[in-house]
Amino acid sequence: MGFNCGIVGLPNVGKSTLFNALTRAAIAAENFPFCTIEPNSGVVAMPDPRLNALAAIVKPERVIPTSMEFVDIAGLVAGASKGEGLGNKFLANIRETDAIAHVVRCFDDENVIHVSATVDPQRDIEVIDLELILADLESCEKQLQRVTRNAKGGDKEALAQKALLEQLCALFAEGKPARLLLDKLDSEHKRLLDGFHLLTSKPVMYIANVAEDGFDNNPHLEQVCRIAAEQNAVVVPVCNKIEAEIAELDSAEEKSLFLESLGLEEAGLDRVIRAGYRLLNLQTYFTAGVKEVRAWTVKVGATAPQAAAVIHTDFEKGFIRAEVVGYDDFIRYKGENGAKEAGKWRLEGKDYIVKDGDVMHFRFNV
Numbered sequence: 001m002g003f004n005c006g007i008v009g010l011p012n013v014g015k016s017t018l019f020n021a022l023t024r025a026a027i028a029a030e031n032f033p034f035c036t037i038e039p040n041s042g043v044v045a046m047p048d049p050r051l052n053a054l055a056a057i058v059k060p061e062r063v064i065p066t067s068m069e070f071v072d073i074a075g076l077v078a079g080a081s082k083g084e085g086l087g088n089k090f091l092a093n094i095r096e097t098d099a100i101a102h103v104v105r106c107f108d109d110e111n112v113i114h115v116s117a118t119v120d121p122q123r124d125i126e127v128i129d130l131e132l133i134l135a136d137l138e139s140c141e142k143q144l145q146r147v148t149r150n151a152k153g154g155d156k157e158a159l160a161q162k163a164l165l166e167q168l169c170a171l172f173a174e175g176k177p178a179r180l181l182l183d184k185l186d187s188e189h190k191r192l193l194d195g196f197h198l199l200t201s202k203p204v205m206y207i208a209n210v211a212e213d214g215f216d217n218n219p220h221l222e223q224v225c226r227i228a229a230e231q232n233a234v235v236v237p238v239c240n241k242i243e244a245e246i247a248e249l250d251s252a253e254e255k256s257l258f259l260e261s262l263g264l265e266e267a268g269l270d271r272v273i274r275a276g277y278r279l280l281n282l283q284t285y286f287t288a289g290v291k292e293v294r295a296w297t298v299k300v301g302a303t304a305p306q307a308a309a310v311i312h313t314d315f316e317k318g319f320i321r322a323e324v325v326g327y328d329d330f331i332r333y334k335g336e337n338g339a340k341e342a343g344k345w346r347l348e349g350k351d352y353i354v355k356d357g358d359v360m361h362f363r364f365n366v
């Protein structure tokens with residue numbers, strides 16, 4: 001499934017370090033700005049303890065998690081929207097993503113170069129936001145010219161696009177991102193907005209890259225949390241450097257020992273991956289057969305046929321019914337047969353809205 005989250009931020013703030021930890025890749029993450037030029041992408045497995053619980057009941061030959069893609073993008077600097085630091089190219093890379101993980105430097109370290117010399121999360125966030133907003137402003141102004149020509153003929157769609165583009169330009173002129181408008185738009189206007197391919201309409205979460213001991217009493221982190229709260233955005237505090245070190249350990253045992261020695265319960269990466277998944281408004285359903293127990297990703301609100309299409313488009317085309325057992329029932333009644341006996345096994349039709357954790361089997365006909 002093609003959902004991805006772009007790792008975005010100023011140069012040298014720890015983006016590639018996080019990417020390496022997430023994907024166990026070994027791309028260059030050196031202490032100098034613009035170390036990354038070409039975007040790197042990697043597919044990351046979604047940690048989900050429910051898979052093991054299902055496997056313990058079904059005892060399948062294999063267990064397959066679902067995944068999402070992360071893309072490590074080059075650092076942006078002030079002036080990027082005018083082409084500074086290869087800015088236009090990097091902005092084009094961001095345009096390809098579905099959501100943005102904005103990495104903000106929240107650690108002090110004299111040895112790690114900061115492009116503005118000091119650590120100041122508020123300023124750094126504003127630099128990135130401003131570049132994305134300026135790029136969107138320019139793009140909307142261009143689109144407005146084109147649409148205005150079409151609207152002269154009285155074309156309804158063009159008139160609606162024109163009104164929305166004007167609203168967006170006004171918002172950008174105030175230095176605000178398009179995502180602030182999202183809650184106020186109906187589905188028709190959301191469709192129009194999607195068609196404009198903007199950067200600031202993408203959902204954003206903040207990755208506060210802290211020092212090893214920077215989770216508590218860290219004014220930089222507090223600043224990010226304050227800004228995020230104003231925007232209704234999520235903050236994930238992580239020490240990217242430690243995560244990269246943990247990812248290099250071979251066994252799960254070594255990892256948990258290392259985490260314990262640092263006083264941490266869970267790898268920060270799992271929190272990043274889960275937050276990215278939620279940011280994209282994704283949820284998981286399962287298939288549980290003796291051959292394989294597997295997690296699949298669908299958008300929240302997907303219907304049963306849409307969920308079926310994730311496995312194969314034929315499943316959607318020839319969709320007849322979906323056999324469904326909720327995850328909790330599946331566990332409580334120890335599998336499909338138990339759930340059936342307890343009256344918790346359902347046959348659902350094409351309008352059924354999939355719930356997170358549903359264990360599903362599709363009946364189809366091609």
Ligand SMILES: Nc1ncnc2c1ncn2[C@@H]1O[C@H](COP(=O)(O)OP(=O)(O)OP(=O)(O)O)[C@@H](O)[C@H]1O
Nearest residue numbers: 011012013014015016017029031033034035036075
């Ligand atoms: N939490 C941290 N504490 C201390 N040092 C860190 C931390 N996170 C990353 N670093 C260091 O910061 C430097 C830059 O990291 P990295 O290359 O990942 O940045 P980047 O954002 O990808 O940069 P670029 O935009 O140039 O590609 C590296 O030397 C890395 O080890």
Ligand SMILES: [Mg+2]
Nearest residue numbers: 015016035036
């Ligand atoms: Mg990099």
